[in-house]
Amino acid sequence: MTEAVRFAIHGGGYIAKIHAQAVADTAGAQLVAIAGRSGSASELAKLASVPWLDGEEGLVAAAKRGEFDVAILCTPNTMHAPVGLRLLDAGVHLLVEKPMTTSFADATALADRARANKLHAATAHMWRVDQEATWLRDQVAAGAVGAVYRSRGCGVHTGWGPSGWFTEAKLAGGGAVADMGIHAIDTLRFVLGEPKAIAVSARTARRFISGDVEDTASIRIDWESGGWSEVEAGWWQPFADGLESSLRLYGERGTATLFPTAVVKGAGGDAAETFAGPAVKKGDHCDPLIYAAQIAHMVGVVNGAPSLLDTCGPAAVAIMEAAYQSAASGKTEPVPS
Secondary structure (H helix, E strand, O other), X not given: OOOOEEEEEEOOOHHHHHHHHHHHOOOXXXXXXXXXXXXXXXXXXXXXXXXXXXXXXXXXXXXXXOOOOEEEEOOOHHXXXXXXXXXXXXXXXXXXXXXXXXXXXXXXXXXXXXXXXXXXXXXXXXXXXXXXXXXXXXXXXXXXXXXXXXXXXXEEEEOOOOOHHHHOHHHHOOOHHHHHHHHHHHHXXXXXXXXXXXXXXXXXXXXXOOOOOOOEEEEEEEEXXXXXXXXXXXXXXXXXXXXXXXXXXXXXOEEEEEOOOEEEEOOOHHHOEEEEOOOOOOXXXXXXXXXHHHHHHHHHHHOOOOOOOOXXXXXXXXXXXXXXXXXXXXXXXXXXX
């Protein structure tokens, strides 16, 4: 019988609790430690009945002792790169909450170090393991709507938004784009078949919060294929065009949507032929079950299965970085590669 893959979590906030429950709910996975300096981290360790490790130093020391296989990083974004590099050198895999890092150079450094050490540096872009997103990707790849020339993605919270370090640039590295827009960016890339982004234009604003990051953004991504995508990102917005990571694709022979998930062949009206996606029962849109599916995916990856989450992190961060550069310059900016 294969031994369980052992997970340790760095952080004790909301998303750390979701990951802890996901590990507990996944066959072949075992939560063995929680690390962090905050009271919430030590409290989560008590709730999960696992040892508490004293922050980064305790986590790295435990990794060097071979006490776990995968570290899930749920800390402020600016900590992902420095802590991740130390953990990769200590010999453990990573599952990093999005965004992977706050710069493309740091994301590339993590990915390169993982490859050099024969490890995985995955990013928690969980829609890549969602049944509906996977179905739509396969439909697009099979040519169900023809060549997609234009698409839209939504990453918006209506009537609420995060607080704390999420609104501090020195810890988060950005606001709604880094928190919500990055989901729509990656889900678009996944469903469209991993196109290469070549240029980005963006506008950002702060309308609803008192922090020093943006809570509102519009982004246009130009793909090497000649098509383009538009992404809306925001917190505390009065309206959203759809659920988190919902998409609309415009193809030469039809359209497609994600959340709700369907393909419409033809030009609409009586001539259209609609195919609904899989009927996936979820307690809510971002159901904890999707996090359990992500942990199950990581269990498979550690045991030798291909990873869906290794290369997406740097690609999404490259687009995010270009968006922030464009918002600052007022010009269209190239995407680093």
